[in-house]
Amino acid sequence: MIHKEPILHQRIRKIQGSFAWIPHFFLRNGFWSNLNHHELLLYLFLVLAADRQGVSYYSFDKICSLLGINTDEYILARNELIDKDLIAFDGHLFQVLSLPENFKPTVPQAISSKKKMMLRDPATIHQTIIGSLGNE
Known part of the structure; x- marks a missing residue:
């Protein structure tokens, strides 16, 4: 087993203020490898923008501007994340969902x-x- 020690002890991360997280399950169970570049970018953005219930309300033009993607790329990524049961969208609000248990890449x-x-x-x-x- 690898013994892990921080490289720079004076720079260990601390949770201060708001905090975003992605469970290790996302990486270990194939979610990461099943998303393309724009899907990963949008998913990570929505995780960072979300409140404690996973909800955020950035407009599509602001998201496109911040991520450096066009409207078509945004729509394709958003729809794929919805189809993969990772986010919900009601036309105004996004919700990052708990990871589906029965995920098949x-x-x-x-x-x-x-x-x-x-x-x-x-x-x-x-x-x-x-x-x-x-x-x-």
């Missing part, structure tokens, strides 16, 4: 048809929406 599957491309490829979906608005 998703395995990416090949997009093998035009129909699947239209349903699952973000770039194709974006292009379809822009095209339908007449902004090609």
Whole structure:
């Protein structure tokens, strides 16, 4: 077993004021490895912004600005976090949820048809929406 000692004893973290946390379960049980870069970024932001019940109320434009992502990236990340049962969103408020106990990491599957491309490829979906608005 590895003996762990702080490297800089004078800089040991202390909980002062508000405090955010992510349980080790998040890393050990595959949640971390099952999220893409934007999902991790948004999840970490929501954890840091949340109150003790996991609730926060930043607007999407403020979130995009702080995280350096565009609206499409934000929407995709938000929707994936909702689908993965990690957050709830009511249109105004976010809630970081307790981690689901029956979590099964998703395995990416090949997009093998035009129909699947239209349903699952973000770039194709974006292009379809822009095209339908007449902004090609």
